[in-house]
Amino acid sequence: MKKKNLLQRSIIIGIVTLAGLYIVIGPHGRRPHLKDFTYSGIKATLADNIHLGLDLKGGSHLVMRVKVEDYLKHLTEDNATAAELAAKQQNLEIREAHAETSGGNYRVVLQAADPSKTQAIRDAVEKDAVAKKVEFGESKGWSFSASGPTLTWTLTSAAERTLSESATDQAFKIIDSRINTLGVAEPTLQRHGAQNSHEILLQMPGIQDPEHVKQLLGNPSRLELVHVVSRSAKEGSVQTYETEQEAIISLNSGGNIPANRRVLKYIERADAASTPSQETKSDTKPTKWVVVESPGIIDGAQLRTASAVPARAGGDEYEIAFSLKPTGATRFGEWTGANIDQYMGVDLNDEVRSIAFIKSQITDQGVIEGRFTKDSAEGLVLTLRSGALPAGIQYTEERTVGPSLGADSIRSGVRASALGLALVVLFMLFYYHGAGINAVVALLLNMVLMIAGLIIFGATLTLPGIAGIILTIGMAVDSNVLIFERIREELRSGKTIPSAVEQGFGRAFVTIIDTHVTTIVSSLFLYVFGVGPIRGFAVTLVLGLLVNLFSAVYVSRTIFIWLLSRKGKRITSLSI
Amino acid sequence: MAQLFQNVKVDWLGKRRYFIGLSILLLLAGMGTAVYRHKFHPHGTEAFNLGVDFKGGTVVTARFKQPPSVETLRAAIDKAGIHDAVIQQVVSVPGEFLIRVAEQSPDSAATESQVGVDPARAKVKQALSTFGAEAEPTKTLVEDPKAAYKIEGTDAVGQIASKQLRNQAIAVTIAALIGMLLFIAFRFEWTYGAAAVIAVFHTVLVTLGLFSIFQIEINLTVIAALLTLVGFDVNDSIVIFDRIRENRKLYRRMSLYEVTNLSINQTLSRTVITSGLVFLSVVSLVTLGGETLRPFSLALLMGIIFGTYDTIAIAGPIMVWWEKRLEAANKLPAASARESGIQTKGRGDAARTGVSKSSRAARV
Numbered sequence: 001m002k003k004k005n006l007l008q009r010s011i012i013i014g015i016v017t018l019a020g021l022y023i024v025i026g027p028h029g030r031r032p033h034l035k036d037f038t039y040s041g042i043k044a045t046l047a048d049n050i051h052l053g054l055d056l057k058g059g060s061h062l063v064m065r066v067k068v069e070d071y072l073k074h075l076t077e078d079n080a081t082a083a084e085l086a087a088k089q090q091n092l093e094i095r096e097a098h099a100e101t102s103g104g105n106y107r108v109v110l111q112a113a114d115p116s117k118t119q120a121i122r123d124a125v126e127k128d129a130v131a132k133k134v135e136f137g138e139s140k141g142w143s144f145s146a147s148g149p150t151l152t153w154t155l156t157s158a159a160e161r162t163l164s165e166s167a168t169d170q171a172f173k174i175i176d177s178r179i180n181t182l183g184v185a186e187p188t189l190q191r192h193g194a195q196n197s198h199e200i201l202l203q204m205p206g207i208q209d210p211e212h213v214k215q216l217l218g219n220p221s222r223l224e225l226v227h228v229v230s231r232s233a234k235e236g237s238v239q240t241y242e243t244e245q246e247a248i249i250s251l252n253s254g255g256n257i258p259a260n261r262r263v264l265k266y267i268e269r270a271d272a273a274s275t276p277s278q279e280t281k282s283d284t285k286p287t288k289w290v291v292v293e294s295p296g297i298i299d300g301a302q303l304r305t306a307s308a309v310p311a312r313a314g315g316d317e318y319e320i321a322f323s324l325k326p327t328g329a330t331r332f333g334e335w336t337g338a339n340i341d342q343y344m345g346v347d348l349n350d351e352v353r354s355i356a357f358i359k360s361q362i363t364d365q366g367v368i369e370g371r372f373t374k375d376s377a378e379g380l381v382l383t384l385r386s387g388a389l390p391a392g393i394q395y396t397e398e399r400t401v402g403p404s405l406g407a408d409s410i411r412s413g414v415r416a417s418a419l420g421l422a423l424v425v426l427f428m429l430f431y432y433h434g435a436g437i438n439a440v441v442a443l444l445l446n447m448v449l450m451i452a453g454l455i456i457f458g459a460t461l462t463l464p465g466i467a468g469i470i471l472t473i474g475m476a477v478d479s480n481v482l483i484f485e486r487i488r489e490e491l492r493s494g495k496t497i498p499s500a501v502e503q504g505f506g507r508a509f510v511t512i513i514d515t516h517v518t519t520i521v522s523s524l525f526l527y528v529f530g531v532g533p534i535r536g537f538a539v540t541l542v543l544g545l546l547v548n549l550f551s552a553v554y555v556s557r558t559i560f561i562w563l564l565s566r567k568g569k570r571i572t573s574l575s576i
Numbered sequence: 577m578a579q580l581f582q583n584v585k586v587d588w589l590g591k592r593r594y595f596i597g598l599s600i601l602l603l604l605a606g607m608g609t610a611v612y613r614h615k616f617h618p619h620g621t622e623a624f625n626l627g628v629d630f631k632g633g634t635v636v637t638a639r640f641k642q643p644p645s646v647e648t649l650r651a652a653i654d655k656a657g658i659h660d661a662v663i664q665q666v667v668s669v670p671g672e673f674l675i676r677v678a679e680q681s682p683d684s685a686a687t688e689s690q691v692g693v694d695p696a697r698a699k700v701k702q703a704l705s706t707f708g709a710e711a712e713p714t715k716t717l718v719e720d721p722k723a724a725y726k727i728e729g730t731d732a733v734g735q736i737a738s739k740q741l742r743n744q745a746i747a748v749t750i751a752a753l754i755g756m757l758l759f760i761a762f763r764f765e766w767t768y769g770a771a772a773v774i775a776v777f778h779t780v781l782v783t784l785g786l787f788s789i790f791q792i793e794i795n796l797t798v799i800a801a802l803l804t805l806v807g808f809d810v811n812d813s814i815v816i817f818d819r820i821r822e823n824r825k826l827y828r829r830m831s832l833y834e835v836t837n838l839s840i841n842q843t844l845s846r847t848v849i850t851s852g853l854v855f856l857s858v859v860s861l862v863t864l865g866g867e868t869l870r871p872f873s874l875a876l877l878m879g880i881i882f883g884t885y886d887t888i889a890i891a892g893p894i895m896v897w898w899e900k901r902l903e904a905a906n907k908l909p910a911a912s913a914r915e916s917g918i919q920t921k922g923r924g925d926a927a928r929t930g931v932s933k934s935s936r937a938a939r940v
Contacts, residue, residue: 399729
């Protein structure tokens with residue numbers, strides 16, 4: 001090897017090493033100060049530079065599944081009601097309408113009173129669906145079939161997929177906006193799992209007990225607007241009962257609840273006018289009971305928007321403005337028109353959250369009055385909005401890690417790495433003497449560059465990631481072992497030292513490439529199919545291997561070239 | 577100069593019967609235990625000790641200031657309505673316990689949305705609270721003077737997720753094996769790929785068998801470890817195959833049997849040193865890596881031992897056996913072709929030089 005070549009190699013190695021070191025310990029995004037290079041300064045910047053995974057820094061990891069089958073079920077039921085209504089509006093008599101939602105099939109079934117009218121009913125229903133822009137009708141992927149007086153619309157599987165997908169998307173967006181309003185620091189929200197699993201992953205660093213977040217996320221949520229059975233607003237305030245028993249007795253049906261009634265808990269909200277001081281102690285509020293009509297007027301799926309607005313400009317009182325989707329608006333308009341001065345309740349997960357009376361007919365938008373404070377109004381808006389989730393969500397995975405557990409993991413990870421490194425270094429020095437130093441230099445450089453790589457790609461370091469680093473320590477020396485063993489073999493077969501080194505590197509290189517590519521292939525599988533922390537493991541492993549090609553082959557070889565050139569032509573021994 | 581295994585001349589392939597016998601024994605032992613546990617065990621244990629990742633359920637990590645005995649802890653949890661809790665004391669951290677519970681049915685008070693994952697944590701919390709207050713969320717156990725314990729972590733996985741993860745794990749392992757097979761087939765020969773993959777598969781099975789025998793928990797990280805093994809093990813096979821490829825060019829008169837033995841012997845010191853070094857790093861993981869990584873580290877430990885063994889004992893013999901069969905199969909048409917006077921170029925060469933080497937082997 002020529003001197004010039006050696007110089008060139010040294011410069012490249014020098015630059016890469018310095019750049020790697022700076023990426024690892026230097027501050028990013030600002031100019032470095034002198035104090036950045038003291039022990040504590042380096043420690044601080046190191047903590048800034050390396051993104052720790054949730055398992056190391058603490059936090060929660062939630063996987064939720066959108067219950068799309070509930071969404072499709074409700075949709076089918078709504079469509080059955082709407083279809084019946086549409087036909088009746090055209091004076092076409094329907095004997096019976098129902099939704100079939102069992103066994104993964106979704107069907108709307110109408111029984112015409114007069115079999116000769118089926119075509120007319122079909123047209124009326126289709127026209128109505130198109131006019132109201134609902135997810136129904138043949139144009140929206142419901143295949144129609146008729147036999148005798150029976151008309152059936154079946155949701156095709158393609159449309160089912162599209163609908164489920166859009167429901168998941170919608171849920172995703174809603175959850176996203178909720179998390180942002182909650183002010184969770186650095187949350188990660190992403191779709192999770194296979195395309196048809198309808199799952200969403202939420203990670204929140206630093207939050208150890210996700211319970212309150214889950215509650216604030218608006219425990220998703222069956223929202224209904226219900227008619228509260230009570231005297232009218234003209235005659236007095238809404239009728240409530242102190243106990244469930246009292247409410248049931250008031251129904252006069254011998255202690256049973258009839259099918260068209262429900263008895264629900266009613267938690268009175270603090271309102272600004274009466275008891276502002278009690279607001280902070282919401283748990284001391286008495287729980288009351290009310291009787292409501294069943295089924296409700298409309299449900300949360302019909303809600304389009306809701307927002308908290310001041311009742312008067314500049315006032316302290318707030319009310320909630322909401323608007324409805326077209327199908328809901330029709331139904332709601334009819335009901336409110338017929339029930340002025342009646343009390344209407346907001347039922348969320350079988351608890352009545354607020355009660356207001358109807359001042360005038362409301363069709364597609366309205367206001368819930370209730371002398372809300374800004375906070376209570378916004379709180380209700382939040383629940384109303386999460387009530388607008390297309391379907392409930394179900395938590396399928398919940399992992400939490402406290403910060404001390406994370407710190408323990410880091411500590412044990414660092415200790416294990418240090419021990420592994422020490423053992424490997426000792427062995428290499430003992431077994432390969434001078435060349436062992438060579439391997440150790442390559443190994444240390446490998447680690448620096450690997451961490452630099454993690455920082456450059458913004459990868460997160462997880463506990464399995466640390467395990468990946470430790471494993472790389474063992475595997476990184478493999479290349480050096482291969483090369484050194486080969487050089488020894490060549491020496492034994494009587495080659496001169498320079499040609500043994502040359503041959504050793506050359507022959508071993510083919511093997512090194514093969515072994516590296518295989519491991520990278522298996523790591524790719526880990527990355528593509530793996531979840532969460534396992535991906536971190538795959539990333540560190542691949543990075544370690546790539547860096548290794550540089551450190552174990554290029555750097556190690558350069559050191560040999562330098563050793564040989566220093567001794568000139570009179571090389572008699574090589575410490576290997 | 578310290579040198580392991582200089583000029584070794586072991587007839588590895590000659591001992592293939594013992595090796596393969598030993599492997600079959602190990603496989604049968606693992607399978608036997610798994611089946612026995614699954615079918616006949618009096619207490620109805622499972623074949624594998626699946627962690628919450630694959631079985632569903634909750635693990636709560638709790639730390640106490642004054643740790644109670646496992647018995648009192650179990651009694652408290654029993655009282656809270658969980659009767660099948662597995663309580664494990666963490667040796668490395670005093671006062672820390674891992675409490676594993678199966679998926680709990682929700683209390684009547686729990687809302688629908690909380691089905692699946694939540695109730696267990698709440699119930700365990702309720703049970704632990706009989707020992708005193710939990711530390712406030714923002715404080716550590718040490719910082720909060722009034723606290724008696726703190727829930728440091730939970731892992732709760734619902735039925736759906738665990739089933740998905742289980743299917744995924746199996747699919748990934750098989751996909752990785754197929755990926756390896758394709759890659760080695762591309763770089764070497766199909767027979768080499770198949771031999772290496774069979775050897776790896778054997779290691780994976782033996783490791784799983786040992787996990788069943790010792791009832792070590794199998795979780796997601798164990799799958800990661802198994803996949804790492806797949807890569808590592810194939811590495812070893814490739815180093816030997818590479819040497820075989822090289823030696824076949826150098827020693828054209830040697831039989832594949834001899835070349836394979838020679839190549840294994842030549843690379844033996846590398847195999848042992850590398851495996852030994854990886855073994856050392858894994859030992860440091862097992863001893864210092866902490867409770868969370870224990871199953872992962874153990875899987876790697878076993879895998880490295882058997883991975884090294886199988887390259888020599890399984891991959892080599894299978895490859896040689898397979899190549900020989902192909903050779904025999906290729907020879908027949910070649911011989912009959914010569915008799916009938918038709919000579920294709922490749923086959924003709926082989927026939928003329930008289931070297932018992934098929935056209936396939938000549939490409940190696």
